[in-house]
Amino acid sequence: xxxSQSILWLLIVVSCCPAQQPQQTQPTRQSQPQQSARVxxxxxxxxxxxxxxxxxxxxxxxxxxxxxxxxxRVLLHWQxxxxxxxxxxxxxxxxxxxxxxxxxxxxxxxxxGKVRFADPDKGLFKVEKVLTYQPAMAQAKATxxxxxxxxxxxxxxxxxxxxxxxxxxxxLIQQVLPAELQGKNIINGxxxxxxxxxxxxxxxxxxxxxxxxxxxxxxxxxEAYPKTAYDASNYQKVHIIIDNQDFLPxxxxxxxxxxxxxxxxxxxxxxxxxxxxNFATTFEKLNPFYRNFYEPELPSGWKKxxxxxxxxxxxxxxxxxTQQPR
Numbered sequence: 001x002x003x004s005q006s007i008l009w010l011l012i013v014v015s016c017c018p019a020q021q022p023q024q025t026q027p028t029r030q031s032q033p034q035q036s037a038r039v040x041x042x043x044x045x046x047x048x049x050x051x052x053x054x055x056x057x058x059x060x061x062x063x064x065x066x067x068x069x070x071x072x073r074v075l076l077h078w079q080x081x082x083x084x085x086x087x088x089x090x091x092x093x094x095x096x097x098x099x100x101x102x103x104x105x106x107x108x109x110x111x112x113g114k115v116r117f118a119d120p121d122k123g124l125f126k127v128e129k130v131l132t133y134q135p136a137m138a139q140a141k142a143t144x145x146x147x148x149x150x151x152x153x154x155x156x157x158x159x160x161x162x163x164x165x166x167x168x169x170x171x172l173i174q175q176v177l178p179a180e181l182q183g184k185n186i187i188n189g190x191x192x193x194x195x196x197x198x199x200x201x202x203x204x205x206x207x208x209x210x211x212x213x214x215x216x217x218x219x220x221x222x223e224a225y226p227k228t229a230y231d232a233s234n235y236q237k238v239h240i241i242i243d244n245q246d247f248l249p250x251x252x253x254x255x256x257x258x259x260x261x262x263x264x265x266x267x268x269x270x271x272x273x274x275x276x277x278n279f280a281t282t283f284e285k286l287n288p289f290y291r292n293f294y295e296p297e298l299p300s301g302w303k304k305x306x307x308x309x310x311x312x313x314x315x316x317x318x319x320x321x322t323q324q325p326r
Contacts, residue, residue, distance in 0.1 A: 055232055058207050058225045071208050074220060074242075075199035081247065082197055088117040090248075090275040094127070099264045103142070107269075108133050110144055111152050115272070120183050121159035122293040127152020158293050159183070170302045174295075178309040205231065211239070218244045233257070248275045 063071070091114050095107040102108025110131045116124040130152045131144035151167040159182055164173045202208065206224040213221070220242040226232045236259050241251035249272055256266035298304055 055227055055229060058209075058237075060209055061207065063209060067209065070210060071222075072199065072203075074210070074222070075197060075202055075208070078197035078242075078247065079199045085117075085277050086119045087279060088115070088275070088277050089279070090115050090272045092273070093271040095269040097265045097267050097269070099258075099266050103133055103135065104265075106133070113152065116293070118293060121157065123157045124155070124293060126154045154296075156293055156296055158295065161295075163296050165296065170299070172296060172298050172302055172304045174304065174306045176307065176309040178311070219250070220244065243275075246275060246277070248272070248277070250275070 091112065094109075094111040094113070096102075096109045096111070097106075098108040111127045112129045113125070113127040116122075130146065130150050132147050132150060134143050134145050136142040151165070153164075155162055155164040157163075157177075159177075161177060162175045164175070166173055202224075205227055207227060208222055208224050211221045211223045212219060222240050222242070223237060224240070225237045226235070234257075236255040236257050238255065239251075239253040240249055242248070243250040251272065252270040254268045254270075256264070256268075258264050259266055
């Protein structure tokens, strides 16, 4: 599944610091959907350019004026606090569902790992454990086991390059980043709401609505459909769950392009736990925490491959690794 390979999506899981929350009443949408790329009255939800005309708008359009205003309040609140985060760390759990190559009624793999970030452009994403579905055989029930030689993603960004472990081919790949993706502009990655939130950019790039279940308290659920051909080639839609306590993402669901409710459940589900921000002491800043962002050690017998920064296109595609748990 292509979206499960795009680990650059998780380079920086940054959002907001605690603050007064926007009003939690979730408005409803207008009853009659309109198949138009235009969402009247919502900044940034205008007509896409010619290259984007083939992208089909979601059926929930148009949103009511009240719903549009609510979305803007949430995104602006998120944006206003993004820059307050200097350091971030969390552990994660990940469930990968694959209807084609995995079991039809449950997840194919379960993984655990960690995410680290230091403002403005340093990040780490590491899968530390992968359990793979084992179907029932004879009298043995279906179970999940660690398979020797199975590895998840592991990469580091030091602000200048992304270093990725390619376990399958025993290579350490260094992808040099172009200047426009270094520093603050890293927020222009494939999922901008994970790289910090700019309300205008978010609305320019996605059709967004609130989908918080009525029985859920203390969370804001957003659903985002891509407007661009590039984003739509990676995933069908994304759900992100924001915790009102710290206004950090606590969960995310990335739906495969082939996802179809009741028929194809291919998707990736993340749970971010033990989230911390701005925790680093002076000692940590000088050494231990920043060790996360050093160039990884080259394992014995491996080959290092250095890819120059691309010049014609932004590095979003080039930063997509080739590895996923097998």
